[in-house]
Amino acid sequence: QKEVEQDPGPLSVPEGAIVSLNCTYSNSAFQYFMWYRQYSRKGPELLMYTYSSGNKEDGRFTAQVDKSSKYISLFIRDSQPSDSATYLCAIGNNDMRFGAGTRLTVKP
Amino acid sequence: KAGVTQTPRYLIKTRGQQVTLSCSPISGHRSVSWYQQTPGQGLQFLFEYFSETQRNKGNFPGRFSGRQFSNSRSEMNVSTLELGDSALYLCASSLGRDGVKAFFGQGTRLTVV
Numbered sequence: 001q002k003e004v005e006q007d008p009g010p011l012s013v014p015e016g017a018i019v020s021l022n023c024t025y026s027n028s029a030f031q032y033f034m035w036y037r038q039y040s041r042k043g044p045e046l047l048m049y050t051y052s053s054g055n056k057e058d059g060r061f062t063a064q065v066d067k068s069s070k071y072i073s074l075f076i077r078d079s080q081p082s083d084s085a086t087y088l089c090a091i092g093n094n095d096m097r098f099g100a101g102t103r104l105t106v107k108p
Numbered sequence: 109k110a111g112v113t114q115t116p117r118y119l120i121k122t123r124g125q126q127v128t129l130s131c132s133p134i135s136g137h138r139s140v141s142w143y144q145q146t147p148g149q150g151l152q153f154l155f156e157y158f159s160e161t162q163r164n165k166g167n168f169p170g171r172f173s174g175r176q177f178s179n180s181r182s183e184m185n186v187s188t189l190e191l192g193d194s195a196l197y198l199c200a201s202s203l204g205r206d207g208v209k210a211f212f213g214q215g216t217r218l219t220v221v
Contacts, residue, residue, distance in 0.1 A: 032208045043112075043198055043212035044151075088151065095141070095164040096208070098151035 003027060004091050006099025015108050019076040023089035023099045026070065030097075033065050034090040035074045037083075038101065044088055048074065079106045110135065112201050112213035120219045126187040129216045133180050133201030140182040141210060142174055145196040154197075157182055189220045 006023045013019055021035075032051050036044035048063040050056045056063045064073040072091070076083055083106050089099040113132040121127050133140050142154040153166040157176035174184045180201075186193055196217050200210035 034209065036212075043114075043214045046209065046211055049209050092208075095153050095156060095166070096210070097153070098143075100150045 001026060004089065004097045004099045006089055007102055008100045010103040010105065012105045012107060013079055015079060015081060015106055017079050017106070019074075019079050019083070019104060019106075021074040021076075021087050021089075021102050021104070023072050023091065024070055025072075025091045025097070028067070028070060029093065030091045031093050032091070032096070033063070033072050034096070035061075035063055036088040036090060036098075038086045038088060040085075047087075079104075081106050081108050112199055112211055114197075114199050114213035114216050116216060117214065118217050118219075120221060121189050123189055123191060123220055125189050126185065127189060127218060129184045129186075129197055129199075129218075131182045131184070131199030131201075131213060133182070133199075134211055137201035137203055137211075138180050139202045139204060139210070140176055140180065141200045141202075142182070142184050143198045143200065144168070145198055145215070146194075151198070154184070186218075191220050194218060194220045 004025045035048040037047050038044040053065050053067045060077045062075040086101040086103045088101045090096040115130045139158045141156040143151050145151045155174050156164040160176045171187045176182045196215045198212050198215045200212045202210040
């Protein structure tokens, strides 16, 4: 079993939809949770960072962490075609473990 | 503020050769981590350096090595290249020791033929 599991998708939604991306992890000692966005042929871009259970909001993005269930989510409201990318979760302490990435397409 | 800079952006090497990749972190960042990204395996952690010391190492063979200089710039070396080493190699820098909240460069795409 991988330490971090993420559904690779692909996920296709219409413009304006709410997108939900999820990861589960196995090690309850992990303290840091991040979401990255990666466009084709680019390096990952840090979107959200948190170290506690609960919600963290930044514009159209909300990161949610449930440590009791070892489950994290990223919600994108009012999705735009420019949100089309691969979204990676990263979880860990000293060395981050990345999920496989979910490829998202937002259709106009 | 300049981002993480990786050079070169693209490389083509022959099996058996060796290669050195370079990474310049964001100014003030002392932690540099290296990752290998492939379609099949995703992003895999190679190693992390902080203040010229390797703090963490992933599960890669000894052919993969790295170092960090006093100005925090880092290099990664792969010796005796294999076809399976073809990948996007990403460098990430962060302020702290733990590599958390890291910012990535654009990567070096290595093709081994």
